[in-house]
Amino acid sequence: MALLKVTFGFTILSVLSFTGSLAHPGFSGWGGTDPIGGGGVSFGLFPEFYQFSCPQANDIVMSVLKKAIAEEPRMAASILRLHFHDCFVQGCDASILLDDSATVVSEKNSGPNRNSIRGFEVIDEIKAKLEEACPQIVSCADILALAARGSILLTGGPYWELPLGRRDSRAASLSGSNTNIPPPNSTIQNLITFFKRQGLNEVDLVALSGGHTIGVARCVTFKQRLYNQNGQNQRDETLEKTYYLGLKSVCPISGGDNNISPLDFSSPVRFDNSYFKLILCGKGLLTSDAVLFTGNIGYIMDLVRSFAEDEDFFFHQFAKSMVKMGNINPLTGFNGEIRKNCRGVN
């Protein structure tokens, strides 16, 4: 139902956007959230949003990304995570990009983000190039969405039509960042609850967790599993033995908190379905990865198996769930602003 409505909505909007986007840049269509879809499906966003106002937007994003990822392959992962941490805190509004200022308490210092979230310089470079080409047209929130999609494409993952037209917030939420982003030692029930809060279901949870097919995590985020999983100085028994021994050498019982380990050690800079294959054999890095299979919820275990067996199915569902995540509570119409600099309000 929701999917049909979205497709249909885009068809109408792509016709209307010709007049709509010229007369009212940021025209929000029938704006708001689809109450039936429940996934923050918004009619305010559509792929052709910059077709006339900045047709080269995606090319600019891709050229900066290509260079950044060639210099440091991990950057693709860092950029994808930025979009996730943006969308889970007051919607996809680039709140995560705001620095501390007289009026803003930055989300960059939250528990999940501090010493962890990265990639801001790449977003700055994209924004600077876009401001040169199309001043004050492309929002920082859309840059994050475009850059996340581009990062996945450049690391071997799927491509999809990306709804655009998000605007930027004038505020950040440090408390939202502390409470809405799931912690790495989450149980399966915790994960389901955190995602439901954003209008995302169990299929979205499993598919989007596949984002961990690229990138790394610090020792401090998985140490509990190695030394004290249950509060009784026991390791997590679901960790495969040789993998466990390897992790212990990277992550000693004391110190080494910032040592890093790949989330998918078999192909850490390649977007593929190996994350799910690893989970099946006890080699998921975080508790939140492992519990997708060890959490004993049959239909979630089945999804992990299906994604491990069928990469096309994973790619298809990942793309769908990314669109859904990207539609969480965007600012549209005359709400918010188009920042000139992603780090501060205008």
Ligand code: HEM
């Ligand atoms: C399901 C709940 C999730 C939890 C508990 C979680 C937790 C984490 C943690 C703890 C790290 C390592 C951070 C550090 O070392 O400081 C991480 C990294 C990462 N996460 Fe997640 N995450 C989740 C979902 C997602 C989603 C939905 C995406 C994107 C679709 C994502 C993308 C990433 C990426 C790409 C990295 C690596 C970043 C880098 O190497 O710079 N995660 N995640």
Ligand SMILES: *[C@@H]1O[C@H](CO)[C@@H](O)[C@H](O)[C@H]1NC(C)=O
């Ligand atoms: C997760 O880690 C936090 C911080 O170390 C801790 O307070 C909490 O009890 C842990 N939760 C679980 C379910 O182990």
